[in-house]
Amino acid sequence: MRYLDEYRDPVLARRLIAEIRAAATRPWSIMEVCGGQTHTIVRQGIDELIPVRMVHGPGCPVCVTPLATIDRALAIAARPEVIFTSFGDMLRVPGSGSDLLSAKARGADVRVVYSPLDAVRLAGTHPDRQVVFFAVGFETTAPANAMAVLRAAEERLANFSVLVSHVLVPPAMAAIMESASVDAFLAAGHVCAVMGWTEYEPLAVRYRVPIVVTGFEPLDLLEGILMAVRQLEEERFGVENQYARAVRRTGNTFAQDAIRRVFRVSDQTWRGIGEIPASGLVLAPEFAAFDAAERFTVGGLSADEHPGCIAGEILRGTLTPLDCASYGTLCTPRRPLGAPMVSAEGTCAAYHNAGRTRQETS
Amino acid sequence: MCLGIPGRIVDRDGEMGMVDFDGLRREACLSYTPEARLGDYVIVHVGFAISVLDEDEALRTLAVLRAIPGGLDEISG
Numbered sequence A: 001m002r003y004l005d006e007y008r009d010p011v012l013a014r015r016l017i018a019e020i021r022a023a024a025t026r027p028w029s030i031m032e033v034c035g036g037q038t039h040t041i042v043r044q045g046i047d048e049l050i051p052v053r054m055v056h057g058p059g060c061p062v063c064v065t066p067l068a069t070i071d072r073a074l075a076i077a078a079r080p081e082v083i084f085t086s087f088g089d090m091l092r093v094p095g096s097g098s099d100l101l102s103a104k105a106r107g108a109d110v111r112v113v114y115s116p117l118d119a120v121r122l123a124g125t126h127p128d129r130q131v132v133f134f135a136v137g138f139e140t141t142a143p144a145n146a147m148a149v150l151r152a153a154e155e156r157l158a159n160f161s162v163l164v165s166h167v168l169v170p171p172a173m174a175a176i177m178e179s180a181s182v183d184a185f186l187a188a189g190h191v192c193a194v195m196g197w198t199e200y201e202p203l204a205v206r207y208r209v210p211i212v213v214t215g216f217e218p219l220d221l222l223e224g225i226l227m228a229v230r231q232l233e234e235e236r237f238g239v240e241n242q243y244a245r246a247v248r249r250t251g252n253t254f255a256q257d258a259i260r261r262v263f264r265v266s267d268q269t270w271r272g273i274g275e276i277p278a279s280g281l282v283l284a285p286e287f288a289a290f291d292a293a294e295r296f297t298v299g300g301l302s303a304d305e306h307p308g309c310i311a312g313e314i315l316r317g318t319l320t321p322l323d324c325a326s327y328g329t330l331c332t333p334r335r336p337l338g339a340p341m342v343s344a345e346g347t348c349a350a351y352h353n354a355g356r357t358r359q360e361t362s
Numbered sequence B: 001m002c003l004g005i006p007g008r009i010v011d012r013d014g015e016m017g018m019v020d021f022d023g024l025r026r027e028a029c030l031s032y033t034p035e036a037r038l039g040d041y042v043i044v045h046v047g048f049a050i051s052v053l054d055e056d057e058a059l060r061t062l063a064v065l066r067a068i069p070g071g072l073d074e075i076s077g
């Protein structure tokens, strides 16, 4: 298809790989922030063809949604009056004891929706039920989730609410810049399609790291890596845009307006990473009536990760799935122990789907 | 859920439209891309168009990529 096939051309990919090999005089570490990018890099084996260390970032919303929030979702979904709606990839994320798919098998009314507006529609057609939507994600899903709340408010739907767990990417990148040694970043193209890249400009200067806004196809990633390597080699530290066909500097201001109307920035816990200041979104006070966490009281939430899971190190980019003793044995996409094994955007699942195996060190 | 893909707008009715993803058609909300016209390519995330593809920029990127010298095409993958 147009705008996809052209960016998958293997001949051009080989030329770009040759350019990267020629340009890189050092094994630079470059973090791709977004799980969609991780998926392409690992599936195509891009990281194995270039003399650059690709570090996989925290950019999978499924992976960083806090365990306590998953447990809260499970408790709400178990209530008989509730229709619990969610994006499909949240269903298999393990909470401390169970996941939404198992809850559904036990009789909870859990439904997958493609768009948050589908959940609003369900509330309209089921006035006798409480429809809860699991509003998770990065800046990419925030405009959609904001619109769902705006529509529900317009239609005065008293039986619709959202369980919000929204994370913001730039504060997480800043946290990684503080702690990890990554030389450059490929910023998530679609997050920037919404938010633009002005927030990254002070980060690039302050931490002296090139940041390249990058798309998701193999040629996008290779060109983004090449642009980052060239900056590093020339000791330039700025924001560049590889993904010019989809991203403008100021982003999508209509979408930003909706996000600002419906949400407020707050501190947020990232699963596996911990709390990052001003890195999340919660409902603005005027939409508090739509907050599922207020509407349904849930007690006794604890947050015990499976002891065999090293998701925190994986999300921070300090270890890879091949360093995890549970990878591929106790933990597989069919039976995930930790969130990064669940969605295709998770680093562990990306490795597993690409058939990468651990060297046994027995 | 973050995997946004480009599709072509084949029908538009106010805020909602029909987008064609290589043969698969899906409804999408176009509220955030009021400038999008029939035939435009948009990036769609969870049922919402978040960006209109700029065809000039798309061609420019491809021209840059195609201008990379091909003398090293024998490099094994």
Ligand code: SF4
Pocket (backbone or CB within 6 Å): A308, A309, A310, A311, A314, A321, A324, A325, A326, A327, A328, A331, A332, A336, A337, A338, A339, A340, A341, A348
């Ligand atoms: S392989 Fe499984 S157990 Fe290991 S870090 Fe990844 S999700 Fe956790």
